Structures are given as C-alpha cells and as structure tokens.
Amino acid sequence: MKISVPDHIRSLKPYVAGKPLEELEREYGITDAVKLASNENPLGPSPMAVKAVQDSLETMHRYPNGGSYELIGRLSNRLKLNRENIVLGNGSDDIIALLAQVLLQAGDEAILPRPSFLFYDIVIRGCGAIPVGVPLKSHSTDLDGMLARISSKTRLIFVNNPHNPTGSLISRESLETFIAALPTNIVLAIDEAYFEFVKDRGCPASIDYLQSDKIVVGLRTFSKAYGLAGLRVGYGLMPSFLADLLNRVRQPFNVNSLALAGAIAALEDENFLTETVALVHDELAFLYRGLDDLAVEYLESQANFCLIRVAKNADEVFEDLLKQGVIVRSMTSYGYPDCIRVNVGRRHENVRLLEALKVVLK
Numbered sequence: 001m002k003i004s005v006p007d008h009i010r011s012l013k014p015y016v017a018g019k020p021l022e023e024l025e026r027e028y029g030i031t032d033a034v035k036l037a038s039n040e041n042p043l044g045p046s047p048m049a050v051k052a053v054q055d056s057l058e059t060m061h062r063y064p065n066g067g068s069y070e071l072i073g074r075l076s077n078r079l080k081l082n083r084e085n086i087v088l089g090n091g092s093d094d095i096i097a098l099l100a101q102v103l104l105q106a107g108d109e110a111i112l113p114r115p116s117f118l119f120y121d122i123v124i125r126g127c128g129a130i131p132v133g134v135p136l137k138s139h140s141t142d143l144d145g146m147l148a149r150i151s152s153k154t155r156l157i158f159v160n161n162p163h164n165p166t167g168s169l170i171s172r173e174s175l176e177t178f179i180a181a182l183p184t185n186i187v188l189a190i191d192e193a194y195f196e197f198v199k200d201r202g203c204p205a206s207i208d209y210l211q212s213d214k215i216v217v218g219l220r221t222f223s224k225a226y227g228l229a230g231l232r233v234g235y236g237l238m239p240s241f242l243a244d245l246l247n248r249v250r251q252p253f254n255v256n257s258l259a260l261a262g263a264i265a266a267l268e269d270e271n272f273l274t275e276t277v278a279l280v281h282d283e284l285a286f287l288y289r290g291l292d293d294l295a296v297e298y299l300e301s302q303a304n305f306c307l308i309r310v311a312k313n314a315d316e317v318f319e320d321l322l323k324q325g326v327i328v329r330s331m332t333s334y335g336y337p338d339c340i341r342v343n344v345g346r347r348h349e350n351v352r353l354l355e356a357l358k359v360v361l362k
C-alpha cells in the first residue's frame with residue numbers, strides 16, 4: 001500500500017537498545033549471562049518500589065491521575081520548586097521528545113554534542129529539524145564549539161551532564177559562562193540522567209539555573225539510580241510557560257499508575273539510593289583496577305558506566321563478549337569504533353566482564 005510519509009521520517013534509523021539478557025540466553029544456550037549494556041541499576045529495583053507497585057495492582061482499572069498529582073507534589077517539595085515547573089514523562093525520553101515536538105519545526109536547528117545519547121538525534125530529525133552535532137573536545141562537551149554553531153535557526157540545545165558515553169562532566173564555571181552567552185530565544189536542555197552518581201562536588205545542577213533569564217530545562221529519571229528503568233518514569237524541570245506547552249501536547253496519562261506508585265515509593269527509599277551510589281563508586285574503582293591490570297585504556301567516569309578502549313573492532317569485541325555470556329555496548333554507532341561502554345554491575349558481574357575481556361582481548 002502506498003502512503004505518503006515525510007522523508008525525514010522515512011530516513012530515520014530506529015533507536016537500537018542494549019541486547020536483552022533473555023535474547024542472548026536463547027541464542028547462545030547460556031543460562032547465566034550478564035548484562036552491562038544499558039546503564040541500569042546493578043541492585044535491581046528499590047524493594048519499597050516493588051511493594052508499592054504490588055499494592056497498586058488492584059487499582060489498575062483506574063486512570064492514573066491521582067498518582068501524577070502526588071508524584072509532582074513530592075518532587076516539588078523535595079526540589080523546592082512549584083508544581084508548575086515539573087512535567088512527568090514516560091521516562092525522560094518522553095520529555096526529550098516533547099521538547100522537540102514543542103520547539104522544533106521543519107528546517108529549525110538543534111545543537112547537540114557528537115557523540116551523545118542517540119535519542120536526541122532521532123527526535124530532532126523526527127520533527128524535520130536539523131541536528132547540528134558538535135564534536136567532543138578531549139572527550140568532553142565543547143561548549144564554546146556549541147556557541148559557535150548557534151544560528152538564527154537554532155531553537156534547542158541538548159547537553160548531558162554527566163555525558164553519555166564518556167562519563168565526563170561540564171564544570172560549573174564553563175556551564176555558567178555558556179548560559180550567560182546564550183540568546184534568550186534558545187532552550188538549553190541539561191540531561192541529568194546520571195546526576196545521582198556524580199562524585200565531583202563542583203558539578204552544577206540544572207535546577208540552579210531555572211530562574212535565570214535564559215531558558216534552562218533539567219531532565220531527570222527514575223531509570224538509573226532509582227532502579228526503575230522498566231517502569232518508565234522521568235521528569236523535566238522548566239519554566240512554567242514551557243511546562244504548560246509540554247502539557248498541551250503530552251498524552252493525558254503518559255505515566256502509568258504502576259510507574260507512578262513505584263516512583264513515589266522509590267523517592268522515599270533513601271537507603272536504596274545511598275546503597276546504589278556507594279556500590280557504583282566501589283565497583284567503578286574495582287573495574288578501573290582490573291582494567292589497569294589488563295593494560296586496557298578507559299575513561300574515568302562520573303556516571304554508572306565507563307567507556308573502554310578495546311583497541312580492536314568494537315562490534316567484533318561485542319560479539320566475542322556475547323559468546324562469553326557478557327552483554328556490553330559497542331560504541332561504533334556513537335562514533336567510537338574501537339570502544340565499548342559497560343555499566344557497573346555487582347562484583348561477580350564485573351569479575352565476569354574482566355575475565356571475558358581477558359579472553360577476548362588476548
């Protein structure tokens with residue numbers, strides 16, 4: 001059947017997610033595979049969130065309105081922001097897509113670091129807009145380079161702090177200089193998906209710039225440090241006029257009732273969050289020691305993952321590691337054909353990774 005589809009949709013390449021464990025186990029007949037490919041929480045979900053989701057099963061015939069009200073209220077208390085500054089999403093992916101939908105028209109430009117999280121590119125192109133990729137400088141976001149690429153067509157800028165996939169940070173000083181130099185008609189989205197893992201006390205938080213005279217948006221998620229990637233809950237922090245626009249186009253019930261119940265409980269489970277962050281820091285250090293022993297290069301990371309230079313074809317290393325029952329992410333699609341990205345697992349998973357790397361890179 002011939003239907004008319006815009007070229008900018010037809011030419012999109014779908015987002016490729018990390019390979020699921022079950023798929024690997026099915027394909028290779030393995031039973032104890034380890035997945036370190038999607039920057040998920042090594043501890044699993046918060047037990048309090050699991051209980052809350054179980055408790056809310058009985059009311060899943062209801063639309064989820066009340067839960068959104070409550071979660072926004074809790075976030076508003078915690079972050080000391082008005083409710084009107086918070087938009088909930090089906091993962092922070094949802095907010096990323098909503099920002100593009102609200103701000104971008106065909107021919108507009110949006111600036112992003114290259115490489116960075118692949119979904120930015122998809123949503124920009126999906127609006128018929130033009131992604132303007134600015135190469136990293138010494139593995140970090142090049143804010144001066146981004147300023148230099150601003151044109152009369154620029155509407156939106158994405159940065160991620162910490163940066164995916166390098167784990168690098170934008171310093172407070174450089175972010176403030178950047179924001180000061182931004183025109184007032186451009187929206188800066190600071191994606192803080194890995195913010196909770198940051199060790200560096202000097203790391204700036206998007207929330208500190210929401211009241212500035214520039215339009216700054218913060219993106220946060222329950223998928224990583226809160227362990228709820230499968231439930232899909234994220235949120236955006238932004239000026240109320242922009243939140244109002246996102247609320248006009250978002251699906252009325254974009255976050256489901258189980259996800260809301262889980263997120264409300266996870267937010268209260270401070271022990272789980274502390275345990276998660278401590279484990280990630282300890283295990284990153286363990287991974288660095290193991291990689292040093294193998295004489296394999298890596299970038300020290302402020303997130304829960306680490307970019308490793310395998311100095312070989314990353315797609316082949318990915319396949320070889322699969323055969324060892326370890327799923328990582330080849331960084332070829334990110335423009336690093338000799339690197340893989342792994343997220344920190346529990347100790348036995350990290351040991352498996354190091355043993356498998358030893359075999360594969362020998």
Ligand SMILES: Cc1ncc(COP(=O)(O)O)c(C=O)c1O
Nearest residue numbers: 091092093117164193221223234
């Ligand atoms: C930088 C970055 N932003 C956003 C996301 C999406 O997170 P969510 O699960 O909240 O949609 C990811 C997921 O990997 C990410 O790495």
